[in-house]
Structures are given as C-alpha cells and as structure tokens.
Amino acid sequence: MAKTMISDNFTLILRISMASIWLYAGILGKLLNSGFLNPSSEQYVGFTIQYLAQGSIIRQFLYIVAMPHPVLVGTLVMIGEISFGILTLIGLMSRLCSVVAFYTNLIYFLSASWTGAEEYGLNLLMMIINAYIIAYGSGNFSIDSLVLRKFNVVNNKILWIIVGSVIYIAVIVYLILI
DSSP states (O other), rough: HHHHHHHHHHHHHHHOOOOOHIIIIIIIIIOOOOOTTTTTTTTTTHHHHHHHHOTTHOOOOHHIIIOOOHHHHHHHHHHHHHHHHHHHHHEEEEEEHHHHHHHHHHHHHHHHGGHHHHHHHHHHHHHHHHHHHHHHHHSSSHHHHHTTOOGGGGGGGGHHHHHHHHHHHHHHHHHHOO
C-alpha cells in the first residue's frame, strides 16, 4: 500500500511538472505571444523554424514538413502544447497524450539540441517522463484511474503507442501533402 502511494505521489508530481512546462510554453510562449504567428514579427514561428533548421540533424525534415506551412505548424504546436498540458495535469488519456508528446519532444530535441544544453536537457528529460507515463500510466490521482474502473482499455500500452504513432504520422503526411 505504501509503495503504491509513493508511486502515485511521484507520478502526480511528474504530471504537474510536465503540465506546467507544456502550459507555460503553449499559453505564454505562443498563444499570448502576438508575434508568434505574425510574419512581420521577430518572434514569428517561421524564423524559429528557419533558425533551428540551420544546425539540426533533421534539417531536411524541417524544410519539407515545417517550412512550407509555418503558421499551420505553429498553430498545431500551440494547440498540442496546451492540450498536452491540460491532459497531463488532469490525467486524462495519459498514455495517448504521452506518446504524441514524446514524438513532439523528439522533434524538438532533434531540431534544437544543437542550440545549447537547456534545449538538449529539457527535451531529453521530457521524453523520459513521457516514457514513464506511457509505461506506468497516470496513477490513482487521475481521471484515467476513474475511467479504468469501467474500461480496461486505458491500461493497454501497445494500443496507445500505435494510436499515438498513427496520429503523429498522419499529421506529418498531411503537412507533406498540402
């Protein structure tokens, strides 16, 4: 019993920490930043993509997927970050959310790790926490734990990895095709 309580508390602390990072980035860094989607602003997402592509090991991916549609990609990133924050905080669809967030952090990591230790460390740490939530779930202090009482599908890690992967791949394919 005590081990479960410690694990649940630890998972809750991880979820709150992750949610605060996602919400800060999505709301303060993007939604409330009037320059984020404005091509005439120095804070325009297109300039950020262009800058990150310079030293990135996934430069071609950024040029093919993100550069042709910077406003759409910026909007998707903003919505994703805010959604990850809310879902992680309340513990709803945690495994699916963490799979998609893992891929998002992987793209951030591969795009920005060359810019400095903070980008490298933050995105690596967030991928590790996402992997933890995928593996162990969101704990008893979550909406998932309430849903689990009725539907055991919440615990199916493989299902959520597949669904999250398909969602992420579908978005990338869509961005390539438009």
